[in-house]
Amino acid sequence: MSLRWAPDVTELPKVDLAVIGAGSAGCCAAYAAARLLGPGRVMLIERYGFLGGTSTAVLDTFYGFYTPGKEPKKVVGGIPDRVVDRMAREGEIMLRPNSYGAGTGVTYNPERLKRVWDEMTQEAGVQVLHHTLLVDAETDPDGRLRSVVLATKSGFYRVRAAYWIDASGDADLCHLAGYPYEKAGDLEPAQTLTTTFRMANVDLGRFESEGGKTMMLERMKDASELPRSKGSAHPMTIEGCIATVAVRVADVDATDVFALTEAEREGRRQAYVYEQFFRGRVPGYENARIVGLAVGIGVRETRRVHGEHRLTRHDCLSAANYEDRVLLCGAPIEDHRKNHAGGEETAWAYVPGGATYDVPYRTLIPKGQPNTWVVGRCFSATHDAHASCRSMGQTMSMGQAAGIASAICVQKEIAPQQVPIDRLQEALRQEGAVLEMPEMIADTRVWKVSQEMNR
Numbered sequence: 420m421s422l423r424w425a426p427d428v429t430e431l432p433k434v435d436l437a438v439i440g441a442g443s444a445g446c447c448a449a450y451a452a453a454r455l456l457g458p459g460r461v462m463l464i465e466r467y468g469f470l471g472g473t474s475t476a477v478l479d480t481f482y483g484f485y486t487p488g489k490e491p492k493k494v495v496g497g498i499p500d501r502v503v504d505r506m507a508r509e510g511e512i513m514l515r516p517n518s519y520g521a522g523t524g525v526t527y528n529p530e531r532l533k534r535v536w537d538e539m540t541q542e543a544g545v546q547v548l549h550h551t552l553l554v555d556a557e558t559d560p561d562g563r564l565r566s567v568v569l570a571t572k573s574g575f576y577r578v579r580a581a582y583w584i585d586a587s588g589d590a591d592l593c594h595l596a597g598y599p600y601e602k603a604g605d606l607e608p609a610q611t612l613t614t615t616f617r618m619a620n621v622d623l624g625r626f627e628s629e630g631g632k633t634m635m636l637e638r639m640k641d642a643s644e645l646p647r648s649k650g651s652a653h654p655m656t657i658e659g660c661i662a663t664v665a666v667r668v669a670d671v672d673a674t675d676v677f678a679l680t681e682a683e684r685e686g687r688r689q690a691y692v693y694e695q696f697f698r699g700r701v702p703g704y705e706n707a708r709i710v711g712l713a714v715g716i717g718v719r720e721t722r723r724v725h726g727e728h729r730l731t732r733h734d735c736l737s738a739a740n741y742e743d744r745v746l747l748c749g750a751p752i753e754d755h756r757k758n759h760a761g762g763e764e765t766a767w768a769y770v771p772g773g774a775t776y777d778v779p780y781r782t783l784i785p786k787g788q789p790n791t792w793v794v795g796r797c798f799s800a801t802h803d804a805h806a807s808c809r810s811m812g813q814t815m816s817m818g819q820a821a822g823i824a825s826a827i828c829v830q831k832e833i834a835p836q837q838v839p840i841d842r843l844q845e846a847l848r849q850e851g852a853v854l855e856m857p858e859m860i861a862d863t864r865v866w867k868v869s870q871e872m873n874r
């Protein structure tokens with residue numbers, strides 16, 4: 420695709436690596452690469468005025484660090500650990516042990532996380548551009564990505580880079596470059612969208628003494644005004660505050676601006692229906708109010724790029740092993756969708772025996788492309804596999820792997836497909852990544868800050 424009109428475009432100096440999108444995946448990718456390549460060689464492009472994407476705009480809990488079940492294992496490590504360490508040092512995380520669902524969650528203060536992403540990218544010398552939207556990609560005849568065009572308030576800019584990482588969540592870079600992908604909703608119902616919200620002034624002592632979560636879910640079932648009869652509301656790291664994942668907006672193509680606009684409005688409408696319900700029907704919430712809505716409605720999936728390997732449901736449920744693994748995942752397939760009666764449900768399918776499956780390096784490379792990776796929620800997976808492997812423990816690990824791989828490619832001037840896997844895995848292990856299922860059962864009561872956190 421190329422611009423059909425001719426605006427003034429200012430050329431920026433060429434960089435070794437440009438990362439599009441600064442969510443959990445993009446931040447880890449840029450950080451990992453910049454630490455190996457040195458300052459000023461990696462650019463991180465983000466449309467919002469803060470880093471973190473969904474991790475800071477929508478959510479407050481990392482899942483995927485621990486396997487679910489009675490004997491949890493910690494299966495994520497390295498840069499994601501360092502992100503948590505920094506928040507733990509400020510007293511801004513708590514573990515929420517859970518043997519069900521995606522396992523124990525690492526709950527954090529998302530405002531603190533914005534600062535942590537700033538600090539880490541600054542320390543590594545990443546060039547960050549905020550308020551900058553990717554609008555075009557320019558490719559050579561062989562498909563090689565040459566440059567992109569960025570729209571900002573100070574005009575249009577062209578950035579050239581030797582290598583690229585698409586961490587935009589929606590695969591905007593691959594879409595603009597014309598690389599093949601499939602879209603959620605084309606083959607199966609797309610996962611629903613959620614406007615999360617945070618409430619302050621909750622009397623959690625009273626809530627617990629009146630029956631806590633069980634009571635809340637009972638009351639939700641009886642409340643016909645609610646868009647759905649389920650939903651999670653959990654304590655935040657700040658006293659008297661809760662965060663919810665309850666709203667559901669279905670049948671939205673989040674790459675369609677008109678549909679997305681409607682979804683934003685509907686999500687906020689539903690949030691206030693929940694506020695009224697909580698205040699009127701749930702003991703402990705009498706004086707509570709919404710103090711924060713998601714910056715934008717949370718989008719679970721849109722485009723899924725076709726990579727050198729596509730992760731499948733079978734990979735997940737057979738605990739598949741791959742020689743070129745770059746991360747592990749033990750999270751179940753968690754599919755938020757409409758049921759046959761038109762209501763909402765979440766379908767779960769677990770990796771058997773509390774095991775993990777390997778995520779191959781090849782799922783991070785758009786098929787046949789010579790200088791690009793794709794990480795995070797637009798990586799190469801089917802709908803079901805994506806529904807398992809999209810937790811932020813895994814999206815951060817994908818960023819870590821692609822960031823290190825890109826540094827190897829810059830140094831050796833090779834294509835992503837030519838990266839020596841043993842070298843990549845060795846670098847990942849040195850970073851602290853987990854590539855083998857640990858034998859030790861994890862202590863999920865408390866986070867242990869690594870002594871080497873500022874390595």
Ligand SMILES: Cc1cc2nc3c(=O)[nH]c(=O)nc-3n(C[C@H](O)[C@H](O)[C@H](O)COP(=O)(O)OP(=O)(O)OC[C@H]3O[C@@H](n4cnc5c(N)ncnc54)[C@H](O)[C@@H]3O)c2cc1C
Nearest residue numbers: 440442443444466472473482553588717718795796810811
């Ligand atoms: C409602 C909801 C609840 C969830 N619950 C959990 C949970 O509790 N725990 C968990 O671990 N996971 C959860 N997930 C999944 C997880 O949050 C996501 O899969 C993950 O955050 C995706 O990270 P990402 O970096 O791939 O994408 P994102 O976080 O979406 O980041 C993409 C970034 O790219 C930027 N961008 C996009 N397009 C452009 C462009 N054209 N130009 C410039 N910048 C661009 C965006 O602004 C954004 O910052 C949830 C997801 C949703 C939606």
